[in-house]
Amino acid sequence: MCACMSLRFIARCRNGEVRLVGGSTPYNGVVEMCYEEAFGTICDSGFGVPEATVVCTALGYSSVGEF
Secondary structure, eight states, X not given: OOOSEEEEEEXXXXXXXXXXXXXXXXXXXXXXXXETTEEEEEOOTTOOHHHHHHHHHHTTOSSOOOO
């Protein structure tokens, strides 16, 4: 069972802010979300196209690619 938020480190951020980290291009990587002013990874359990669409839109991308 995975925890829905795994806090990796403390960083100043705004709750709900999302980012991609660790990818080989700006278009891929691990999705992290800010919660209580710290970024953490999002559990992929139940993460599908609708959730990816929300994340891609928040990151300013126009569409969802393969994940």
